[in-house]
Amino acid sequence: MDITSLYNANINNITTAKNAFDTLAKAFGQHVDAWQHEVADRLSASQWTGPSSAKAHGRIADLGGQLRAARQEISFVSKALANAAEQFALAQSHLISALDDAKNAKLNVAPDGRITWDNEPSSPNFAGAGAETAAVAISNRITAALNEAVHADQEISTRLSHLAANASSGTGLNAATVAQDQAAETARENIPVAGTDPNSVKQWWNGLSEAQQQKFIEAHPDRIGNLDGIPAVARDRANRITLQQAKQDLQLQFDHLGPEPPAKVAGVSGAVSNPARDEWERRKALLQEQLNGVNAIDERLTTKVDERNPPTYLLGFDTRGNGHAIVAVNNPDTADNVSTYVPGTGARLGGIKGDIVRSDRMVAAANEASNRSKTTSSITWVGYDAPQSIVPDATKDTYAKDAASSLHGFEAGLRATHQGTPSNNTILGHSYGTTTVGYAMRDKGLPVDNVVLIASPGAGVEHARDLGVDPSHVFVAKGDIDRIDMAPPLRADNLVSNGANNIGSWYGVVQNPDHHLIHGRDPMVPDFGARVIPTTPGTGHSDYWNDGSASLQAMGEIIAGKRNS
Incomplete structure (x- = not known):
């Protein structure tokens, strides 16, 4: 990922794809509902019996489960695209903000990320004595924005590749596979409860995109800020919100x-x-x-x-x-x-x-x-x-x-x-x-x-x-x-022991007197x-x-x- 690619990226294309899958999921869902009503429910209500009926009922039930699984898998594609759009948009906004600040500070950012500036005090473009420090900070922000985009690209590729494999292999029609995929989606959206093992919390947090992390910080700052296993920078951001x-x-x-x-105030026998x-x-x-x-x-x-x-x-x-x-x-x-x-x-x-x-x-x-x-x-x-x-x-x-x-x-x-x-x-x-x-x-x-x-x-x-x-x-x-x-x-035996040791030390019998305190x-x-x-x-x-x-x-x-x- 480079500056030009991220800066010029059209995030609307991802949103358009997400909207298309939303439409597909809705239409597919309507077909599934119609099939259930027109075929499965009618067959169940019929008087048809016998061996052929049993086989048909079983096959219809299996097909219904597969259709419902496919419907859910399509929704997972839409969700992945929505998350990707959020992540890329956030990375792009961070890059644009860094480039704008660089421009305001009279720093020149090349397409490869190199930053230069005018050191001549008499020049109208003189960047000032703090130019080098500002350049380092801007460079770090640009690098961070590009890393966000790389992470977003890797995550969307992984999720879509997984869902595509499910579709091509047919495993996406399996209820167990869908349950695993749903569990992964839920894990991305649910905050671990207080007291959860911090290593598990850290793993959950690392599995979120930066956009998802920021949403949790803004929506639930009290929970994120006090959750062990969340990195210090994120806890700080959350708790500053709660503090204000x-x-x-x-x-x-x-x-x-x-x-x-x-x-x-007046009482029975006078003021109280x-x-x-x-x-x-x-x-x-x-x-x-x-x-x-x-x-x-x-x-x-x-x-x-x-x-x-x-x-x-x-x-x-x-x-x-x-x-x-x-x-x-x-x-x-x-x-x-x-x-x-x-x-x-x-x-x-x-x-x-x-x-x-x-x-x-x-x-x-x-x-x-x-x-x-x-x-x-x-x-x-x-x-x-x-x-x-x-x-x-x-x-x-x-x-x-x-x-x-x-x-x-x-x-x-x-x-x-x-x-x-x-x-x-x-x-x-x-x-x-x-x-x-x-x-x-x-x-x-x-x-x-x-x-x-x-x-x-x-x-x-x-x-x-x-x-x-x-x-x-x-x-x-x-x-x-x-x-x-x-x-x-508090213990009586410790009181007695203290007394004996103190007396022993007074008379030189005990060289290093033991001593117990309240705890x-x-x-x-x-x-x-x-x-x-x-x-x-x-x-x-x-x-x-x-x-x-x-x-x-x-x-x-x-x-x-x-x-x-």
Whole structure:
């Protein structure tokens, strides 16, 4: 496929062929219906019996099935042509758009794709200082448009060749063949349900044309944007649509809250607190908080990309409950190193701005660790309902258990959509996020290379090896003034064990006291078997990502694969 062929392609010819097959299918269908009524139904209603009748009835029934199969196969030809017209039209529009932009930028595009421009500042056709950068971008768009057309050509050829073979061999008259063809058509049109194996989702997505993919993104952005196995670029496009829709919806709800109800209402024995006022305040606070989160994400997505602000991708989004969002700094599908950061207690849509800042800092730390020889994507995963209070929420492990399947699906999706050599993947949890990570790894297994547990109240396991990765790739950290290790265990035997170990250490009898926290053994104790990373003196529970801190530097080295031996 070349520029001239695609630019001059008459898509109407495909549409004309599609319309002709529509007419044929309609006429053939009418003949089938007439035959059924005039021949098959009359024969069934007749009084004819005997051996010849049985044979005739059987043959008529077989012929009816063959006619219905042929009718459906003709409709598949029409559908294939319709899809081809959409695909070629989209590829052609992308090419024309790129060529128009090239013309506006004073770039000259040759038929073979070479791009030239006038470098003379005094010339009226001077393309400007950024001409080379613009030319590269235009060239990439032209190549992408031509590739779309090639894909469309290959797909229509494959589908029509298959249907033609069915027709010439007679297999298209077989109900089983038609059922297989119908299943293939259905697969192209139906979105896999949430929780489907990400590899199957990726295979389904790859089987769609770009036009079909775009239609799904535009028609069902909420489903495509949150489906593991869909590539990051497509999820981002879908979720940006959902984000803007949510922004408008939240603002509308906020604007229509109505006036604030009175604080008190009359009761039996005097004025009492007004429940309507409490609900109004709760609703207002939630809407304002979610708007803050949406605006923070929108601001980061639209920030001009430069060395300090890498491109950002929205890989998941909804406003259910406290809201959820998954934000990637850099594209995880093309990055050499990919980290997923799972925040803990209090994590929700409204507070995601600070978590994205942490992802930005981890990318910068990994870049420094690798001297920018490798690309890194850091993902903030607020894809679960995190506990919102230390007591009683964070004392429960139900939040971690409920998140296990979602986190596993997301990590499996990262593996399924990654391009080229498998990336070095790190899962990193903070506080209750380490419990969420630990439970997912224990119960589901996560396809990651490294685990980092920061300020953990327990990861649901007794030993690093129970996480399903090489213990030498499990890293832990706790700041010197972080009191997360004061979270007491719930089990009585662990309380007794803690007391005995503490007393033993005071008297020098126990050199490395074991210790259990509320969600399992303290990952910092030697018996857990993890590698301890350094922290800067004065590190509290929220200080691990401070600029210049020893813990941030260590995280960057782990994510970049520099501490994995």
